[in-house]
Amino acid sequence: MNLHEPVMLPEVLQHLAVAPDKTYVDATFGAGGYSRAILQAADCKLIGMDRDPRAEGLAQQMVQIFGDRFSFVPACFSALDQHIVTPVDGVVFDIGVSSMQLDDPARGFSFQKDGPLDMRMSQSGPSAADLVNTLEEFDLADLIWRYGEERASRRIAAAIVRRRDEAPFARTLDLADVVKGAVGHGGKTHPATRTFQALRIAVNDELGELRQGLEAAEAILKPGGRLVVVTFHSLEDRLVKRFMAARGGKRRGVSRHQPLPEDRLPDPSFEVITRRTVLPTDAELAVNPRARSAKLRAAARTEAPAWARMTEGV
Ligand SMILES: C[S@@+](CC[C@H](N)C(=O)[O-])C[C@H]1O[C@@H](n2cnc3c(N)ncnc32)[C@H](O)[C@@H]1O
Numbered sequence: 119m120n121l122h123e124p125v126m127l128p129e130v131l132q133h134l135a136v137a138p139d140k141t142y143v144d145a146t147f148g149a150g151g152y153s154r155a156i157l158q159a160a161d162c163k164l165i166g167m168d169r170d171p172r173a174e175g176l177a178q179q180m181v182q183i184f185g186d187r188f189s190f191v192p193a194c195f196s197a198l199d200q201h202i203v204t205p206v207d208g209v210v211f212d213i214g215v216s217s218m219q220l221d222d223p224a225r226g227f228s229f230q231k232d233g234p235l236d237m238r239m240s241q242s243g244p245s246a247a248d249l250v251n252t253l254e255e256f257d258l259a260d261l262i263w264r265y266g267e268e269r270a271s272r273r274i275a276a277a278i279v280r281r282r283d284e285a286p287f288a289r290t291l292d293l294a295d296v297v298k299g300a301v302g303h304g305g306k307t308h309p310a311t312r313t314f315q316a317l318r319i320a321v322n323d324e325l326g327e328l329r330q331g332l333e334a335a336e337a338i339l340k341p342g343g344r345l346v347v348v349t350f351h352s353l354e355d356r357l358v359k360r361f362m363a364a365r366g367g368k369r370r371g372v373s374r375h376q377p378l379p380e381d382r383l384p385d386p387s388f389e390v391i392t393r394r395t396v397l398p399t400d401a402e403l404a405v406n407p408r409a410r411s412a413k414l415r416a417a418a419r420t421e422a423p424a425w426a427r428m429t430e431g432v
Pocket of ligand 1: 239
């Protein structure tokens, strides 16, 4: 049994166009599922990256198997181009949490298992408990609305603030119960799903990381190099779609905040390969329910210079 069942692996290998003598970056190493498969698919080199200190132990095992074909950078992928300066042939992102993180109650990601209300992938900085215990009610509601797309965000924020005045939140199930009390039952998913998603995104600045990670990948990819991104919810997919559309020369994808010299777009830095999102096959869904919401998009780097790194809102 894998620690984390890699999602859409054949599609990732295909879109990365894995070939001998090339160098790839697996920006979300996790349990190393993609990394291992890439290194087995061709006599290439691979640099793994992960912000979770627990990924390092698994990375050590990879060094023993693959020797100097594999190396590991323990860092956030927003800093990809600070750690990797030699141009590469492909970068893959598998966004979100790993099963190892989700299934370990001590990491505090799950609303179904009791654990500390943590959710920090890097195990540093403010935790989910810090957010729910300190944010103003308005900001909490905004966060749950924006990152959780939760319609009952105000009701939930009010219930959280009421409860924390009596006792601050420390445990996952405690928060899940309060959210359940505020939302009630009825839907197909657990009532705390969207609130937990929102907190996770905020604690780990997931959208900011993704935006900067894509820009960093743009900076280090060789012409012809592939960018492959697997996402798991609409906020992430929208961001990737707009990034690729804009860099692929579609004005529609360009942020209103992107300063354009004389209203002229820079030359496209990517050619979009996946005109539509690639989805998991029925066969994969039958064996791995966590692939359910996965979407893959891919693009090839052009010869054009990387765009200015100012993608607020893209
Ligand atoms: C879905 S898992 C990747 C699983 C991997 N593809 C596999 O097959 O084992 C996502 C991983 O990305 C890491 N991660 C998420 N955001 C990150 C970031 N901004 N920088 C570096 N690593 C990040 C998480 O810690 C987690 O280990």
